[in-house]
Amino acid sequence: MKLSVRPLALLLPATLIACGGGSGGSGDSDADSGSITEVQLGDALFHDTNLSLERTQACSTCHDPDHAFTDPSTNGNGNVRSASVGDDGVSRGDRNTPTALYSASIPEFTYGTHQRFNSPQGDYTGYIGGQFWDGRAATLEDQAGGPPLNPIEMNLPDKATVVARLRENTDYEDAFTELYGTNIFDDVDEAYSAMTQAIAAFERSPDMSPFTSKYDKFIRGDYEYSPVSKAALGKARFFSQQFTNCATCHQLRPNGNEGETFSNYEFHNIGVPVNTRLRTANGSDEGFTDTGLAAIDAVSDEPDTSELEGKFRVPTLRNVGVTAPYMHNGVFQSLDTVIRFYDRHLVSSTNGINPETGIAWAAPEVGENISFTELRQGNALSDNDIEGLVCFLYSLTDEQYEHLLPADAEECGL
Numbered sequence: 001m002k003l004s005v006r007p008l009a010l011l012l013p014a015t016l017i018a019c020g021g022g023s024g025g026s027g028d029s030d031a032d033s034g035s036i037t038e039v040q041l042g043d044a045l046f047h048d049t050n051l052s053l054e055r056t057q058a059c060s061t062c063h064d065p066d067h068a069f070t071d072p073s074t075n076g077n078g079n080v081r082s083a084s085v086g087d088d089g090v091s092r093g094d095r096n097t098p099t100a101l102y103s104a105s106i107p108e109f110t111y112g113t114h115q116r117f118n119s120p121q122g123d124y125t126g127y128i129g130g131q132f133w134d135g136r137a138a139t140l141e142d143q144a145g146g147p148p149l150n151p152i153e154m155n156l157p158d159k160a161t162v163v164a165r166l167r168e169n170t171d172y173e174d175a176f177t178e179l180y181g182t183n184i185f186d187d188v189d190e191a192y193s194a195m196t197q198a199i200a201a202f203e204r205s206p207d208m209s210p211f212t213s214k215y216d217k218f219i220r221g222d223y224e225y226s227p228v229s230k231a232a233l234g235k236a237r238f239f240s241q242q243f244t245n246c247a248t249c250h251q252l253r254p255n256g257n258e259g260e261t262f263s264n265y266e267f268h269n270i271g272v273p274v275n276t277r278l279r280t281a282n283g284s285d286e287g288f289t290d291t292g293l294a295a296i297d298a299v300s301d302e303p304d305t306s307e308l309e310g311k312f313r314v315p316t317l318r319n320v321g322v323t324a325p326y327m328h329n330g331v332f333q334s335l336d337t338v339i340r341f342y343d344r345h346l347v348s349s350t351n352g353i354n355p356e357t358g359i360a361w362a363a364p365e366v367g368e369n370i371s372f373t374e375l376r377q378g379n380a381l382s383d384n385d386i387e388g389l390v391c392f393l394y395s396l397t398d399e400q401y402e403h404l405l406p407a408d409a410e411e412c413g414l
Contacts, residue, residue: 056087083097091153093152100208101210106129119251145193235388237385244385269368272364333356337356346378
């Protein structure tokens with residue numbers, strides 16, 4: 001089953017097909033009566049390629065609803081690109097496109113303390129949440145305002161140009177004035193803010209946080225993991241305080257609670273190496289270092305931001321089985337590799353070789369501030385344990401994306 005996809009003409013009271021967008025999944029009966037909801041407007045905006053300079057790229061270009069709201073485009077090797085290509089057809093950034101699903105669950109960027117679950121580690125104190133890998137956008141609205149003006153994404157020069165693009169379509173004008181007041185276009189900043197508000201409303205809609213995976217059905221009593229399956233072994237390992245460190249950073253709620261997003265939105269440096277092929281492709285300056293959290297404006301008052309270098313927000317594991325590649329820079333192609341990368345930190349680990357390169361793991365991009373306290377918790381994993389964890393992660397795939405799972409999912413007993 002896929003998300004309900006309807007033409008934009010059905011989302012708004014008059015046809016918005018002319019605005020060049022795709023299709024979304026948040027229709028409402030109010031549209032039939034001639035009114036427009038903020039979610040429907042946001043859905044239309046999310047799919048509108050006219051909000052990019054060359055009119056080739058929408059939010060949905062890099063957050064494709066048919067691919068768990070990630071970018072499925074591939075490179076010459078047939079692998080999914082590590083970073084999305086911009087509206088100009090050439091530019092690309094240095095980071096992998098994260099899923100937009102469940103982004104509404106990410107808390108606003110803050111400094112605080114929270115409890116951990118299934119972990120011998122104490123409560124976490126530090127920066128939490130925020131949109132983008134580095135948390136630089138405090139809210140969904142802040143995040144939605146970034147890509148249209150980013151020169152390596154949608155590449156429009158300023159807010160006034162974006163608003164002018166909106167006003168090219170009279171249906172948008174009608175929708176904006178209905179929702180935000182007849183004078184909304186008198187102020188460019190206010191009109192631009194309204195656009196971000198609508199997109200954020202769409203991202204907060206139920207379709208964007210479906211909770212339809214086998215794990216969710218298990219929590220609701222509608223599914224059972226076969227006790228002899230690989231997935232059941234992986235589930236036991238994932239939530240174990242003794243055997244693994246997974247839950248330390250990837251569990252938000254106590255066991256058995258609905259709404260688990262499999263991230264507690266902490267920031268950590270886990271020693272991810274440079275994605276050298278991506279750096280070559282995007283033409284980064286020699287010696288460039290992506291310092292993550294340390295580089296954002298919100299932490300500029302810190303007396304020593306060097307302690308934050310290399311830290312990125314913990315991502316959700318929902319739909320992780322269908323959203324390769326992995327890590328903030330897309331350096332790894334498979335979940336098996338990711339788990340072996342974590343395991344290498346543990347005493348007695350036999351995973352000293354990167355299976356994707358056939359040689360030892362490359363050095364971390366930022367060698368300081370690595371979260372060894374968390375990474376060195378647990379026991380080294382067997383191959384069976386690793387297979388089980390991969391299978392459990394496959395079970396976090398929402399029903400509408402299960403058809404995208406790799407062929408080895410058939411061996412998981414799901």
